[in-house]
Amino acid sequence: MTATIDKPVTKKSLEALRDRAAAEGLLDVAYATADSPFGTLLLAKTPRGLVRLGLPGEDAEAMLVDLAGRISPRVLEDPARLDEERRELDDYFAGRRHAFELPIDWQLSNGFLLRARQGIAAIPYGETRTYTDLARTAGNERAVRAAGSACSRNPIPLVVPCHRVLRSDGSLGGYAGGLEMKERLLELEQAP
Amino acid sequence: MADLPPFQTLIDEHATEVMAVLRGAVGREGAEDAFQETFLAALRAYPGLRDDRNLRGWLVTIAHRKAIDHHRARGRAPVPVAEVREEAFTDPDPADGTIWEAVAALPPKQRAAVTLRFASDLPHEEIAAALGCSPAAARRSLHEGLKRLRKEIA
Numbered sequence: 001m002t003a004t005i006d007k008p009v010t011k012k013s014l015e016a017l018r019d020r021a022a023a024e025g026l027l028d029v030a031y032a033t034a035d036s037p038f039g040t041l042l043l044a045k046t047p048r049g050l051v052r053l054g055l056p057g058e059d060a061e062a063m064l065v066d067l068a069g070r071i072s073p074r075v076l077e078d079p080a081r082l083d084e085e086r087r088e089l090d091d092y093f094a095g096r097r098h099a100f101e102l103p104i105d106w107q108l109s110n111g112f113l114l115r116a117r118q119g120i121a122a123i124p125y126g127e128t129r130t131y132t133d134l135a136r137t138a139g140n141e142r143a144v145r146a147a148g149s150a151c152s153r154n155p156i157p158l159v160v161p162c163h164r165v166l167r168s169d170g171s172l173g174g175y176a177g178g179l180e181m182k183e184r185l186l187e188l189e190q191a192p
Numbered sequence: 193m194a195d196l197p198p199f200q201t202l203i204d205e206h207a208t209e210v211m212a213v214l215r216g217a218v219g220r221e222g223a224e225d226a227f228q229e230t231f232l233a234a235l236r237a238y239p240g241l242r243d244d245r246n247l248r249g250w251l252v253t254i255a256h257r258k259a260i261d262h263h264r265a266r267g268r269a270p271v272p273v274a275e276v277r278e279e280a281f282t283d284p285d286p287a288d289g290t291i292w293e294a295v296a297a298l299p300p301k302q303r304a305a306v307t308l309r310f311a312s313d314l315p316h317e318e319i320a321a322a323l324g325c326s327p328a329a330a331r332r333s334l335h336e337g338l339k340r341l342r343k344e345i346a
Contacts, residue, residue, distance in 0.1 A: 008211040013224055014203070017231050026235045029198075068198040073239055075198035 018078045028072035031064065032079040034086045037093050038181050041158075043082045046071065049103030050085055053156045055177035070108065089158065095191055098125035100159050108155040112138055116150035123164045126189040130168045152176065158185075196244050199235060206248050207231070210255045216307040217259035219296055226262050230255045249314060253322040256304055263300065294344045295337075301325075302337030309334050 021027045029051070031044040039056025044067055051071065054063045068075050084102055091097035109117050119137035123129050129137075135147040151162040152174055163185045167173045175182035210230055214223040233254050241250070295306055301323060308319045320330040 008215070009207045009227070013227060014207070017203075017228055020228060020232055021235055024232065024236075026232070031200075064198045064200070069195060073196035073199055074235055075200055076203070077200050 015080075018076055018081075021074075021076065022078075022081070026074055027076055027078065027081075028074040029067050030076055030078035030081040031067075032077060032082040032086070033060075034082070034089055036089065038177060038184075041089070043085050043089075044075075045082060045085065046105045046107070048105035048107070050156055050159060051105040051108060053158060055157055055181070057177060092158070093188070095188060102159065104156060104159065109150075112140065112143060112146055113150045113153075115139055116147050117154060117156075117160050117162075120151070120154070120162050120165060121160045123161060125161075128164045128166050128186070130166055131173065132168055134165055148173070161185075164189075196238065196241060197247075199238055202234070202247055202251060203231065206251050209248070210251055213252055213255050213307055214259060216292055216295055217256065217303060218262045219292075222259075222262045226255070226258045229258045229261070233258065246318075249318050249321075252308065252314065253318075256308065256322045259304070260300065291341075291345065294341050297344070298337050298340060301333045302340065305330055305333035306337040306341065 018027065018030075022030075025047075027047075029044055029046055031042060034041045034043055036056070040060075041056065042052075042054035042058070042060045042063060043050065044052040044054075044063070052063065052067060054060055064075055088097055088100050088102050092100070104121070106114055106117070116134055116138035119134055122137075131144050131147045131151070132141070134150065135141055135143045138147065138150070140146070147165075151165050154160055154162045154176070157163070157176060163175060163182045165173065172179050172182055207227075211223060211227055214226045214230070218226050230251065234251055295303055298306065304323055305319055308314045308322055309316075314322070316327045316330050316334070319334070320327040323330055323333070325333075
């Protein structure tokens with residue numbers, strides 16, 4: 001056996017700590033990274049469900065600091081607790097999954113934005129809507145700009161598929177992960 | 193309330209040191225349990241913490257309390273000599289083991305002061321805060337502890 005002096009805190013003891021924290025209800029936000037064809041994603045969940053998904057290129061550290069401020073500072077890295085989310089996303093990228101079943105925690109969305117994002121979540125795989133459609137679904141046809149920010153500041157992209165929302169003229173609009181990613185996601189969903 | 197960083201940051205930055213402090217204070221056997229208790233207690237209290245300027249000192253203070261709990265729970269003075277000898281026998285680094293053995297054999301206050309000063313690099317004021325005594329008393333405990341250690345090791 002090698003000297004424990006070099007690695008005084010073992011993986012096992014950190015795992016035990018996370019499990020005990022979760023059992024005592026002290027794990028308010030668990031997070032983990034996940035590989036994707038577009039780069040590394042950051043997944044964060046509360047006991048209620050997935051609360052935030054960071055796309056490649058988003059500042060992961062800033063995202064965790066933001067969650068600590070908005071939800072709870074009890075934020076712990078816990079890959080095992082996000083196995084299900086990782087599995088569903090893998091299946092989605094491989095074209096095997098057309099709808100997500102993982103639970104969502106909507107607490108970062110309120111009012112019109114919440115209605116708009118729940119509307120986005122209901123757009124079926126392979127279909128698209130316009131920002132105007134979305135504004136109407138959320139109960140205010142004229143709030144097209146607000147529908148735009150429901151997409152651009154969507155806390156859970158991919159699972160709440162804001163890439164399925166386009167401009168009325170058919171052009172792409174924007175995407176936090178970059179327009180190329182938006183285009184490739186739409187192509188993936190068109191594949192037979 | 194302070195803008196607290198994600199708790200994971202505290203683990204990433206200070207877990208190694210907290211474990212070292214606990215090894216010094218309760219020995220290798222008890223350190224694992226005390227480590228869990230320390231971070232669980234910290235996690236419990238964390239959202240209510242008002243001052244985030246010295247998170248390291250805060251964790252070390254909790255670790256120290258858990259070390260005291262550990263000794264209390266065992267209901268006796270620090271690790272009996274026979275047991276320590278046994279441990280040192282299997283220790284991969286006897287030179288390192290000797291000094292911790294001697295530290296572990298000190299009376300609680302002296303042991304704590306020595307550990308907090310040298311394993312955690314805390315100034316006298318923080319040692320005093322951790323021990324719940326005056327800085328002068330902390331200095332005295334440290335001094336007595338060191339004097340005793342020098343005698344033991346020499």
